[in-house]
Amino acid sequence: MRAMTRRAFVGGVSATAAGAALSLAGGTFASAAERDRALAATAARAVRVDGTTLEQVATPTGTSGYRRLAAGPGWPLVVRGELAGPQPGRDDRRTALAGFVQFTDLHLMDTESPVRFEYLARWNDSAHRPQETLTVRGASSLVERVNSLAAGPYTGKPFNLVMTTGDNTDNHEHIELDWYLNVLSGGRITPNTGDPTRYEGVQNSGSNTYWNPESSFLDDYKAKGFPQVPGFLGAAGRPFDAPGLDVPWYSTVGNHDDSLEGTLPDLGLLGALYAGDRKLEGCNDADAAKIMEALRRDPAGAALLLGRLLADGNAVRRITPDERRRPFTLKEYAKAHLDPAVTGPGPVGHGFTADAADSGKLYYTFRIADGVLGISLDTTNQAGFADGSLGTAQLQWLERTLQAHSGHWYDGDGHPVRGGKGNDLVVIFSHHTSTSMGNLLPDPRNIFEKRHDGNELVALLQRYPNVLAWVNGHTHENRITPHGHAAPERSFWEINTASHVDFPQHARIIEIADNGDGTVSLFTTLIESAAPYATDFDDTSDAGLAALYRELSYNDPYATPAAKLGASVDHNTELLLVKPVG
Numbered sequence: 001m002r003a004m005t006r007r008a009f010v011g012g013v014s015a016t017a018a019g020a021a022l023s024l025a026g027g028t029f030a031s032a033a034e035r036d037r038a039l040a041a042t043a044a045r046a047v048r049v050d051g052t053t054l055e056q057v058a059t060p061t062g063t064s065g066y067r068r069l070a071a072g073p074g075w076p077l078v079v080r081g082e083l084a085g086p087q088p089g090r091d092d093r094r095t096a097l098a099g100f101v102q103f104t105d106l107h108l109m110d111t112e113s114p115v116r117f118e119y120l121a122r123w124n125d126s127a128h129r130p131q132e133t134l135t136v137r138g139a140s141s142l143v144e145r146v147n148s149l150a151a152g153p154y155t156g157k158p159f160n161l162v163m164t165t166g167d168n169t170d171n172h173e174h175i176e177l178d179w180y181l182n183v184l185s186g187g188r189i190t191p192n193t194g195d196p197t198r199y200e201g202v203q204n205s206g207s208n209t210y211w212n213p214e215s216s217f218l219d220d221y222k223a224k225g226f227p228q229v230p231g232f233l234g235a236a237g238r239p240f241d242a243p244g245l246d247v248p249w250y251s252t253v254g255n256h257d258d259s260l261e262g263t264l265p266d267l268g269l270l271g272a273l274y275a276g277d278r279k280l281e282g283c284n285d286a287d288a289a290k291i292m293e294a295l296r297r298d299p300a301g302a303a304l305l306l307g308r309l310l311a312d313g314n315a316v317r318r319i320t321p322d323e324r325r326r327p328f329t330l331k332e333y334a335k336a337h338l339d340p341a342v343t344g345p346g347p348v349g350h351g352f353t354a355d356a357a358d359s360g361k362l363y364y365t366f367r368i369a370d371g372v373l374g375i376s377l378d379t380t381n382q383a384g385f386a387d388g389s390l391g392t393a394q395l396q397w398l399e400r401t402l403q404a405h406s407g408h409w410y411d412g413d414g415h416p417v418r419g420g421k422g423n424d425l426v427v428i429f430s431h432h433t434s435t436s437m438g439n440l441l442p443d444p445r446n447i448f449e450k451r452h453d454g455n456e457l458v459a460l461l462q463r464y465p466n467v468l469a470w471v472n473g474h475t476h477e478n479r480i481t482p483h484g485h486a487a488p489e490r491s492f493w494e495i496n497t498a499s500h501v502d503f504p505q506h507a508r509i510i511e512i513a514d515n516g517d518g519t520v521s522l523f524t525t526l527i528e529s530a531a532p533y534a535t536d537f538d539d540t541s542d543a544g545l546a547a548l549y550r551e552l553s554y555n556d557p558y559a560t561p562a563a564k565l566g567a568s569v570d571h572n573t574e575l576l577l578v579k580p581v582g
Helices: 015-022 032-045 132-149 174-185 232-236 285-297 299-312 330-337 354-359 392-404 454-461 542-555 561-565
Strands: 056-060 069-073 078-080 095-103 161-165 187-189 240-242 249-252 278-280 316-318 364-369 372-376 408-410 416-418 425-429 467-472 479-483 492-496 507-514 519-527 573-578
Touching (some): 132 232, 249 372, 278 299, 285 299, 492 519
Parallel strands (some): 372 425
Antiparallel strands (some): 408 416, 479 492, 519 573
16 A cells, blocks of 8 residues: 655654543543643644644634634544554554545535425424525535645645535435535535525515524524624525535435435425425424424325425415426436536546446445545435435445455354455445434335345444444534444444534544554544634625524524534544454
């Protein structure tokens, strides 16, 4: 494998001392001085920390009401040795193998779409968010951050690629897909649908249920301290030029990319409603309760109920119809990535091939770096509900792929097996996590195929020592989980990263390094968008809107920022593993 030697330390703290200082249980600190010492030790181990949450983090000010954000102290590195012990002096021996960035759950959103459930926000925080008109600008600001960094903080190795792990769109509309492709590859974007001269959604409905940002009317959000922002909606829908990524990028599909609202099976009943001229902006509590119950137990029934309410509901608004809102299929999703206009820095198709577009099989392999293989899975299930699973054909394909790239593995009974011509390190990517793959309903794409849950996938991955990590999204939480305590040579890390639609709006840098002592380190570093922390309610520039996007997400009255943030052991970490042998 080609590798890059880590450059010399900055500062005067030795690698051994730095590692010891940061192996703190939970990463909590008794005082600001202790935290500052940990931050200094972190900086000493890194090539650079600026532009990452190792340097500074969006931090709320005040104690109640609408809270403004400011730059707060960064989060130090936490060394996690559950699967392999950290050895002294490893920084001086370390060589970089690969480095990439994970985007996840961008939820680029057509907020004027008729097929949405904003009126359910009291029961489901993802139904409506006060910041959602700004998803496209927020994602573009995240791209700007990656471009400005260009390399990992611990190895200094330039990023090999960016991988998006699903829910790239919110309601699998063609226009949302266009926005997504242009945010990542660059291009002119107008984040508005329907009438190009005005906004036609719930945020100028005059209903006190929603934040009406341009109005002085005291809605429920303003009663909690949300500001009036003159010109907000017009600025949110204003055309802008997205710079696009400077590095190659790949795409993994999520449930919001293949289902109505990420939950409802596409029965072919709602296509006309998507492109229609009616938008339901509210309903009574009895109907809301029926929809919520149907979403939990009968997604097809929820789709039918929505159609009835759009036909005769009391809070139906006439809007400008737009054919670009029609939902795309998974085959169309793959085909859109093959358009030369969105190739950007490459590769052509961003992981998908013409065969994938023809077959709808959206799982594939790709080369992250020399000696490091990426495997992207499709964990969606079009039977309905948000959670996922794998079909038998894909699970068998995954096992064949792992065998072809492994020098040895273990059979189902734990016996070692020699074989396979390759001996790559492997990183798995999917949208769903091991705990959110329990949707075993028959998938309409192959009604007679058995489905397999997250436990089966974990068991399979543990049979291949060269699997280092499983990187995923879906939960909108930061959480890093070790798998395989009992057998270090058969262990891997599951790295789950928060969304970029809900606070804390993180992406994650992952660097893979050989420590030269029989262990491998995975450095995980969270990053925020390039937007400034401070907001100005009179500033509706692109940067000002991106800053508001972050601050509004923190203040969403129905969200739970603390739960999504995760603990220090889920933030900036060094994850150690026993180095697999051939």
